[in-house]
Amino acid sequence: MGVPPPILDLARTARRVAVLTGAGMSAESGVPTFRDAQTGLWENVDATALATPEAWEDDPAKVWAWYQWRVALVRGVHPNAGHRALADWGHTARVQIVTQNVDDLHERAGSEEVVHLHGSLFSPRCTRCGRPVELPDPPRDALARLEPPSCPACGDDVRPGVVWFGEMLPQEPWEIATGSVRDAELLVVVGTSGVVYPAAGLPALARSHGVPVVEIDPRETDLGDRVDHSWRTTAAVGLPALVEALEHGRP
Numbered sequence: 001m002g003v004p005p006p007i008l009d010l011a012r013t014a015r016r017v018a019v020l021t022g023a024g025m026s027a028e029s030g031v032p033t034f035r036d037a038q039t040g041l042w043e044n045v046d047a048t049a050l051a052t053p054e055a056w057e058d059d060p061a062k063v064w065a066w067y068q069w070r071v072a073l074v075r076g077v078h079p080n081a082g083h084r085a086l087a088d089w090g091h092t093a094r095v096q097i098v099t100q101n102v103d104d105l106h107e108r109a110g111s112e113e114v115v116h117l118h119g120s121l122f123s124p125r126c127t128r129c130g131r132p133v134e135l136p137d138p139p140r141d142a143l144a145r146l147e148p149p150s151c152p153a154c155g156d157d158v159r160p161g162v163v164w165f166g167e168m169l170p171q172e173p174w175e176i177a178t179g180s181v182r183d184a185e186l187l188v189v190v191g192t193s194g195v196v197y198p199a200a201g202l203p204a205l206a207r208s209h210g211v212p213v214v215e216i217d218p219r220e221t222d223l224g225d226r227v228d229h230s231w232r233t234t235a236a237v238g239l240p241a242l243v244e245a246l247e248h249g250r251p
C-alpha cells in the first residue's frame, strides 16, 4: 500500500505528532463504530440515543447493561495493527493521542501519551459523590437489563465513566488535547466522522495554528475541507504502511 507522498513528507519531518482518533480506529479490532449498526442484542439501538443523561435517567438498568456489554466486548478483542503502528511511531517521534473512544486499545497497544476526551468504559464512578468504583466483571452473555451497582461510600447508583451527549468534557483531558494539537507539527485524524463537537473542532484549531492536518478514513467525512490531505484507507492498513515507510525510508 503506497503512502501518498505529501503525507509521507509531512510525517517524515514531524518530530511531534498529535493523533485524533474516533470509533473507526477500533473498527478493525471488532468494536462497532457509532454509526455502523451494532451487533447482537443491541443491533437495533441507536447509540447516540443511549449515550445520554436522559436515557440514564429514564432507565439506568438498560444503559448499564449496554455499557457492561461494551466492556465485555472490548475485553474480548485486541488492539489492531493501526493501534500498534501508532505505538511504534511513538518510539521515533513524540506521538500524543487524543481519542474520542472509550476503549483501552491504544493503551494496550503500548501508546504512552493517550487522553480520553469522552472518558473510558473502565472508569465507572458514583453518580452522586463521583468516587471511582471498582468495576464488577461484566456478565458473560449480553443482558437487556442489569441494575447498576451501588456506590460503597454513599449508596447512589454507579454510572459509566464516559461523557454523554449534552455533558461537558473533562477539563484536564481537553486542555491537554488542545495543547497537543496547537504545539504539534502534524495532526493525523483517524476514523472519525467529524460530527461530534468539541472534538470535531480540533482539526480547525490545528490549522489556525499552521499545523497541517491529514485524515485517514475509508469514507468521506464531515471534516471535508478542514483537512489538508485525505487518505482513503483504513486505520489497520494505512497506519502500518505509513510507519513502515518512515522506518525504512520506502515510499
Ligand code: BV8
Pocket (backbone or CB within 6 Å): 021, 022, 023, 024, 025, 027, 028, 033, 034, 035, 036, 048, 051, 100, 101, 102, 118, 119, 162, 163, 164, 165, 166, 167, 168, 169, 190, 191, 192, 193, 194, 195, 196, 197, 198, 216, 217, 218, 219, 220, 221, 233, 234, 235, 236
Ligand atoms: C458538549 C462517549 C458542551 C459515550 C461520546 C445540543 C445539546 C447539547 C449538546 C449539543 C447539541 N448539539 C450539539 C451538541 C454538542 C454535542 C454534539 O456534538 N452532538 C453531535 C451529535 C451533533 N456534543 C456534546 O454533547 C459534547 N459535550 O458539547 O458539552 C455542552 C454541554 C451542554 C449543552 C451544550 C454544549 C459531548 C460529546 C461526547 C459524547 N460521547 N462517547 C460512549 O461512547 O458511549 S461521542 C461518541 O461519538 C464516541 O466517542 C465516538 O467516538 C464519537 C464520534 O463518533 P466517531 O468516533 O466519529 O465515530 P463514527 O461512528 O461517527 O464514525 C466512524 C468513522 O470511522 C467514520 O468516518 C468511518 O468512515 C470511519 N471508519 C470506519 N471503519 C474504519 C474507519 N476509519 C478507519 N479505519 C476503519 N477501519
